[in-house]
Amino acid sequence: MTVLIVGGSGYLGTELARQGGAVGRDTAATFHTRPRETPGVSWHRLDLRDPGRLEEVLDETDPGAVINASSGDADWAVTAEGGMRLARAAARRGIRLVHVSTDAVFSGGRDAYDETCLPDPLTPYGAAKATAETAVRLLCPDAVVARTSLILGDGRSEHERLVHGLAAGTRRGVLFTDDVRCPVHVRDLAAALWELTRSDRAGVFHLAGPQAVSRHELGTLIARRDGLDASRLAAGRRADTRLPGGLRIVLDGRARRRRLATRLRGVGEFLSP
Numbered sequence: 323m324t325v326l327i328v329g330g331s332g333y334l335g336t337e338l339a340r341q342g343g344a345v346g347r348d349t350a351a352t353f354h355t356r357p358r359e360t361p362g363v364s365w366h367r368l369d370l371r372d373p374g375r376l377e378e379v380l381d382e383t384d385p386g387a388v389i390n391a392s393s394g395d396a397d398w399a400v401t402a403e404g405g406m407r408l409a410r411a412a413a414r415r416g417i418r419l420v421h422v423s424t425d426a427v428f429s430g431g432r433d434a435y436d437e438t439c440l441p442d443p444l445t446p447y448g449a450a451k452a453t454a455e456t457a458v459r460l461l462c463p464d465a466v467v468a469r470t471s472l473i474l475g476d477g478r479s480e481h482e483r484l485v486h487g488l489a490a491g492t493r494r495g496v497l498f499t500d501d502v503r504c505p506v507h508v509r510d511l512a513a514a515l516w517e518l519t520r521s522d523r524a525g526v527f528h529l530a531g532p533q534a535v536s537r538h539e540l541g542t543l544i545a546r547r548d549g550l551d552a553s554r555l556a557a558g559r560r561a562d563t564r565l566p567g568g569l570r571i572v573l574d575g576r577a578r579r580r581r582l583a584t585r586l587r588g589v590g591e592f593l594s595p
Contacts, residue, residue, distance in 0.1 A: 323348065323385075323387060323433060324349070324350055324384060324385045324386060324387075325342060325349055325350070325380070325386070325388070325519055326351070326352070326383050326385035326387070327339055327342070327351040327389050328351075328352050328368065328388060328389065328391060328408065329390065329391040329392030330351025330352050330353060330357075330358070330365070330391070330545075331354065331355070331358050331361070332355060332383060332391060332392070332393055332477070332543065333479060333508065333571035333590060334391045334473055334508060334511065334512065335351060335356055335392075335478075335479075336471075336514070337509060337511075338351075338391055338513040338515060339358065340512075341512050341516060342362070342363065343360050343361050343362030344361075344362070344518065345420070346362065347516075348386065350364045350365075350383040351364070351365055351485070352366050352367070352392075352474060353363070353365055353366075353368070354368065355481055360433055362541070363376060363381060363549075364383070366379045368381065370392060370400050370403075370404025370563075371396070371399045371416060373407055376381060376408065380411060380415065381586060385569075386417065386418060387419070387420065387519050388409055388412055388417055388418070388419050389420045389422070389515055389519055390420070390422060390570075391422045391446060391515075392403060392404065392405075394450070394503040395447055396445070396447040396450060398450050399541075401447070401451060402449075402453040402454050403503050405421065405451075405453070405454025405455075405458065406457035406461075407433075407464045409457045409458045409461045409465070409542045410457075410461055412461075412465070412581070413461055413462050415437070416526045418465070419458060419462045419465065419466070420465065420468060420515055421465060421466065421467050422470065423451050423452075423454070423455050423466065423467055423469045423470070424447075424451050424471075425471045425503065425504070425571045426443060426445060426447050426448035426451060426472070426567065426571075427441035427443050427448050427451050427452040427455065427469065427570050428441060428444075428460070428568060429441060429442045429444050429537070429545045429567050429568045430441070430444075430567075430568025430570050430571045433572065434572040434574040435571070435572065436528065436575070436576075436577065437525070437526040437527065437528055437578055441452060441456075445567045449533065459526075459533040463492075463524065465524060466525065467525070467526045467527070468515060468526075468527045468528075468529045469516075469526065469528050469530070470506055470529045470530050471503045471504040471505060471506055472503045472504075472506070472540070473505070473508050473511060474506075474507070474508065475505075475506075475507035475508050475509065475510075476508055476509070477548075479508065479538065481505075481541075481544070482544050484541075485497075485544040485545055485550070485555065486550065488541070489545055489550040489551055489552075489554045489555060490553065492589045493495075495556070496556040496557060496558030497541040497558070498537045498538060498559060498560040499537075499539075499554055499558070499559060500560055500561055500569050501534050501537045501558050501559050501569055502535065502536050502537075502569065502570040502571070502572065503530075503534065503537075503540075503571060503572075504532070504533065504534050504535075504572055504589075505530075505531050505533075505588055505589040506529065506530050506588075507531070507553055507592045508532075510531075510584065510585070510586045510587055510592075511529055511586070513584045514527075514586060514590070515529070517582055517583060518582075521585045524544045524586070525580065526573030526578075527574060527575060527579075528578065528579075529579075529580050529586060530573040530586070531586055531587065532576075532586065532588045533589050533590055533591075533593070534570075534572045535589055535590075538557045540589060541555045542555065543589060543590065544593060546593075546595055547594065557595065
């Protein structure tokens with residue numbers, strides 16, 4: 323069975339493609355600007371705003387499953403309409419769909435969110451992701467919607483590069499002490515998504531780390547792991563800014579994670595020095 327990774331040149335998509343190619347799975351992946359050099363993976367240019375090209379890529383790869391790891395941020399045409407377009411095509415062709423979503427679909431009004439909680443987004447990005455989720459669940463009842471949080475762990479994520487820039491003085495800014503998430507290692511997340519893709523499980527899964535930390539706490543852990551001066555990381559409160567979105571968003575995936583063989587490590591474990 324060929325598995326097509328949509329958004330394969332992104333941060334998560336790159337790791338998904340690497341894991342697929344490394345174990346000899348029949349893996350195809352899409353890119354928007356330029357492909358990665360990943361052994362064992364075929365690459366196909368795709369813009370989710372182009373319905374004709376989407377059909378061509380599906381014809382070329384004939385996948386049995388698709389992992390949608392694309393990230394169009396707040397671009398409605400990519401994130402919402404593109405996700406809906408892919409769900410329609412998967413339903414029509416009988417393709418298994420694993421759709422990667424985000425904790426940004428929630429407002430932060432609860433202490434924690436389990437898989438039964440309905441989206442209540444506060445930002446355009448969260449609204450676009452919530453719309454795509456709804457389309458997937460309506461059109462593809464056998465699909466998986468996998469919500470996740472901050473993705474990092476191998477030194478190449480935006481979060482880790484930001485901390486290095488702040489510590490070196492090449493970037494300006496603060497890390498918020500009141501902005502709380504549940505970071506997950508990119509390798510753990512990709513492995514869990516592959517496990518779900520190759521299973522017959524369906525529904526919503528919260529694939530985030532089990533430990534909630536603030537952005538500043540996360541930055542301090544990254545700095546300590548990488549031998550940086552954590553005292554150079556300025557702290558601030560997002561509540562004192564006009565930035566939109568929820569502050570404390572904790573994904574509780576304990577109930578459904580028990581069904582997975584893949585273990586999602588907490589940030590204190592995978593960022594230990």
